[in-house]
Amino acid sequence: MNSSTSAAFWKGKRVFLTYPNSFLGAWTALSLQHLGAQVFGFGESLESSPNLFDLTNLGQTIAMTYGDLRNEESLRQALQFAQADVVLHLGETGFLKDGEQRPLELISKSVLGTAQLMELLRETASVRSVVVLGTDKAYVRANDNAAVSESSAVGPSGIFATSKLCSEFIALSYRDSFFSPEKYNKHKVAIATARISSAIGGGDFSSEGLIFQAVQSFLGKKTFEVRNPQSVRPWIHVLDQVSGILSVAQGLFEKGPKLSSATYNLGASEYESVGEVMKEFSEAWGKTWSSVSVADSSKSLSIHGQLNSELALTELGWKPQWDLSRALVETAKWYQGYYAGHSSVEELTGVLRSFYEG
Template sequence: MEHLDSKFWRGRRVLITGHTGFKGGWLAHWLETLGADIHGVALPPTTSPALYEVARPNLALGETIADISVEGVLDNIFASVKPDIVIHLAAQALVHSSYKAPINTYFSNVVGTLRVLEACRLTYRPRAVLIITTDKVYRNADQGLAFSESDALGGNDPYSASKACCEIIVESYRKSFFHVGNINIGVARAGNVIGGGDWSEDRLIPDALRAFAKGENVILRNPDATRPWQHVLEALNGYLIFSHALLTGASCIPTEINFGPSPEDFLRVKDVIEHFAANFAPGLGWVAGCKSNYKEAKYLVLSSDLAHQTLGWLPKLNAEKAIIWTSEWYREFEHGVDCGYLVRRQINNYTNILTCGRDC
């Protein structure tokens, strides 16, 4: 099931929550190229520029700019769109923002997920739902061990804990309301994603871009922290393959699956910046800053063995290639190249790698 089936997605009705965000924007473009009919629902983008503004996908079923945690918003959308599948990405996804506004983070992430599940239960039942959480849902003792899907959930910071709460809620709904098998619900956990079109605060590549634009080195709070870095298309490929399996009711598909890079691509923060600077801003790099007052894990390592064993999913871009693709995207953006073209070109290049094993 490793390769995407464009015939399968053609005409498929897909509801994406969070389509104005970084991953949601890339996903909407990819599904558009596959011929899916998409409706997006999300809050307005929080950054300027934003991928949503500079490279809008064609949403055949329209969009709703609204807060999904508000009662009734999703009920109306489900009733009119009648999606085959819901891919739930909408979230407050920044760790530091979760420390600054924990109530907002818990409300957005937990209640937002509850609204999705309640709309499935009471308004219109799609055939499948994919809930996107994070690799940070695991109880992390900072021992550098690779987390697998059976490891205990945890979360020290409000963002991580809110996503672990989401997973507990999903499991409760699965057993309480959807246990008869008339709706398949999966949970996807991905590593740290990079790629063109991300301008979020307190994210590594966007922070570097802002510093480099001023001719300055980027300040790193934890340069030796190790994370599972991957290009955004790697994670989205996993989401789409998982969604296919959920829609077709494939047997023996796990309910939770990790999507992370190969072990050699778990890099320190400073390694990522050094590679990115070499490709994007030679002569610049990083300097160590004051450590954050907020607790951050030093090691976060993910095992994706289950994704390979059950879905045939494997990462196709190593960390060096992911960084090169990211730097090329931003460099061409700065030179005025159309952003929709940049997104579609990289999707096409990645699809070629999936089908041919190389750019073909």
């Protein structure tokens, strides 16, 4: 188990989790259940199928409220019912194209939804720890592509990234105005944001995901074209990402104002080209690189930003537990099992034991 994620801490904790039906949200809810926590979910119903939330029957095993975060009364009732110790606000998750297709809706849900949640936390006496999720794309890209730390400059970019940054600013504004670390002994609430990149892992059925596109090609369902195999990206397994989020929440709960930062980077430890990762994933699946079609390898090199996560290691003891090879093998095993008909909840979530107990 990652030394920063304690089953003893999470056992019996009441956790309010927004959007548990997203890919990241489902693995977060499953992890919390595995660690012995009681999960209270809040989010809108999913239109896409299959999805990990439904496959693992989370709708029946957590206390789930379907609603819009901007709906004050619905959210108030859910929070009052949960009487949560910890709030994990994953917020609107999705790909960047979502911002292009519905920018006003995305901005409204992200900004006003976060503001509504933070406002209602002022009257929720049970909460001690709050984590609001941000994105690595909030940072201004440096010309030398040096790894960015929590003190690096942030700024607007695409709609999705900007809406997430605004969500962080709302949360941190409430932290400064109503939950100041200097007055912690009065309100007993510790708040921080956490910035992450995209993750890989079984159960992601998004048509835009590189791994799922590769899976579909292996199954003969579509041709997968890697449009820029030289693009260098961060690679991290979703359970390492979840353990990072839980580490921030646990640190806030146990240390409160003793933590030095209002924001923590939870970044990957490995950065590889898409082409190399697709080759390794093909091998993990038992296929060869020739099964993946490369559309144009002559396109310009694209390098994604790198997160410096030293602060999370120093203050929280967190770092990715699985290297890229292990992450790809576990991801391949999950999809192979699923498409072979191994669809029981125990089979779908067996990877939790390997991660948290292995």
